[in-house]
Amino acid sequence: NAGVTQTPKFQVLKTGQSMTLQCAQDMNHEYMSWYRQDPGMGLRLIHYSVGAGITDQGEVPNGYNVSRSTTEDFPLRLLSAAPSQTSVYFCASSYSGSAGANVLTFGAGSRLTVL
Amino acid sequence: AQSVTQLGSHVSVSEGALVLLRCNYSSSVPPYLFWYVQYPNQGLQLLLKYTTGATLVKGINGFEAEFKKSETSFHLTKPSAHMSDAAEYFCAVRGANFGNEKLTFGTGTRLTIIP
Numbered sequence: 001n002a003g004v005t006q007t008p009k010f011q012v013l014k015t016g017q018s019m020t021l022q023c024a025q026d027m028n029h030e031y032m033s034w035y036r037q038d039p040g041m042g043l044r045l046i047h048y049s050v051g052a053g054i055t056d057q058g059e060v061p062n063g064y065n066v067s068r069s070t071t072e073d074f075p076l077r078l079l080s081a082a083p084s085q086t087s088v089y090f091c092a093s094s095y096s097g098s099a100g101a102n103v104l105t106f107g108a109g110s111r112l113t114v115l
Numbered sequence: 116a117q118s119v120t121q122l123g124s125h126v127s128v129s130e131g132a133l134v135l136l137r138c139n140y141s142s143s144v145p146p147y148l149f150w151y152v153q154y155p156n157q158g159l160q161l162l163l164k165y166t167t168g169a170t171l172v173k174g175i176n177g178f179e180a181e182f183k184k185s186e187t188s189f190h191l192t193k194p195s196a197h198m199s200d201a202a203e204y205f206c207a208v209r210g211a212n213f214g215n216e217k218l219t220f221g222t223g224t225r226l227t228i229i230p
Contacts, residue, residue, distance in 0.1 A: 004158075033217075033218075035220075040124065040222060042121075042205060042220045042221055042222035043205065043220040045218075045219070048216070048217060050216065090158060090159070092159075096216055102147070102209070103164065104159075104161075104218060106158035106159045106160070107158055108157065109156075109157075109158055
């Protein structure tokens, strides 16, 4: 089992460029989510999805776009990168509904720098 | 609505001493509570969780936490610190109702172990 796979691990962008962070899981998890981690601020939820075709906004959605066309994939798009989006991004997934199974499995993270 | 407050962004303890990391939560519905650990340059791993039942929960690596509803707390403890415990620890909360999968994290506590 690969778990949650994020690519790329590192990326440097210039202000205004767009890019997509990829996230794939092979555990048949219904729930997938994206967080950003910044020093002193913990993890903040950007977007999440409870199943294919269903997405919703989290705490800090501005400047990001997501889609969920399959159960396995949940890409995060930066539409026009800004220095404030410099961060470490984590994708996480879990089974949905039952709280006992609702343990997030995290990817290894993607470190993004916007110049 | 839900939130988590972790008291102390940095905690240092001597090897062999008691580890106590504090977490207080706020939730408009009965909560499910989690502690995650993050080692340098890695994603987050689950340490332990409270959903229902026994309020004292045991996790991996000798850690445990006690859910105290009256104090809205879920503090993490370990009787004897080991050098390998040096990491960042995150407390998280979600609502205990079906369909509420969103996990809200605290800002984290970095634990340093003094030899």
